[in-house]
Amino acid sequence: QQQVKQSPQSLIVQKGGISIINCAYENTAFDYFPWYQQFPGKGPALLIAIRPDVSEKKEGRFTISFNKSAKQFSLHIMDSQPGDSATYFCAAKETSGSRLTFGEGTQLTVNP
Amino acid sequence: EPEVTQTPSHQVTQMGQEVILRCVPISNHLYFYWYRQILGQKVEFLVSFYNNEISEKSEIFDDQFSVERPDGSNFTLKIRSTKLEDSAMYFCASSPVAQPRFFGPGTRLTVL
Numbered sequence: 459q460q461q462v463k464q465s466p467q468s469l470i471v472q473k474g475g476i477s478i479i480n481c482a483y484e485n486t487a488f489d490y491f492p493w494y495q496q497f498p499g500k501g502p503a504l505l506i507a508i509r510p511d512v513s514e515k516k517e518g519r520f521t522i523s524f525n526k527s528a529k530q531f532s533l534h535i536m537d538s539q540p541g542d543s544a545t546y547f548c549a550a551k552e553t554s555g556s557r558l559t560f561g562e563g564t565q566l567t568v569n570p
Numbered sequence: 571e572p573e574v575t576q577t578p579s580h581q582v583t584q585m586g587q588e589v590i591l592r593c594v595p596i597s598n599h600l601y602f603y604w605y606r607q608i609l610g611q612k613v614e615f616l617v618s619f620y621n622n623e624i625s626e627k628s629e630i631f632d633d634q635f636s637v638e639r640p641d642g643s644n645f646t647l648k649i650r651s652t653k654l655e656d657s658a659m660y661f662c663a664s665s666p667v668a669q670p671r672f673f674g675p676g677t678r679l680t681v682l
Contacts (some may be wrong), residue, residue, distance in 0.1 A: 483657065490669060490673035499675060501663070501672075501673030501674045502613070502661070503672070503673065504669075504670075504671045504672070516634070534603070545616055549613075551669060556601070556603070556625055556626045556668055556669075557615035557618065557626055558615060558669070558670060560613040560614070561612070562612055563612070
């Protein structure tokens, strides 16, 4: 019940295209859903996060879509650029508590 | 831009030996975390630390593990008697709020 399932494991997109990464969860106590971006040799960096009282959050080219009834959320990267090539992790956190439960990660490659 | 730093970048040790992984969080941050990632697996929560005490720990964080903030700037993770299965990338994170925002680049621990 604590798991967060992420797909796809890897994704190849052409420059200018839309990258979509999906996550699903079971634990209804989760109330904070961040996405992290990780470049090789670096730690994960918080990219964008959403709480379940909204269905969408946009920051620049990055958008989180959240479907509370389906217990799913996704990251959309518009106008994908080669510099977006990285590993992306979704995560979730319960209302009480400080631990993040991470998804498996998606390796995104944006071809020029 | 301030960063979380970790030393060493790679630590090789013999099974049964003690290791100390060091982290320098971002100044003025109040929340500190350790996560780890075994090769090919998910990022896993180990422990969170706030107000000079552990606020939450996972099932992984048994008596072999301890954390300390010895001097107000460093944040350390000690593993008293390492096992083969402790081999992983260990990430420190810090944040001004109760969700990890900034991760360090990690320490790769190899237990032989």
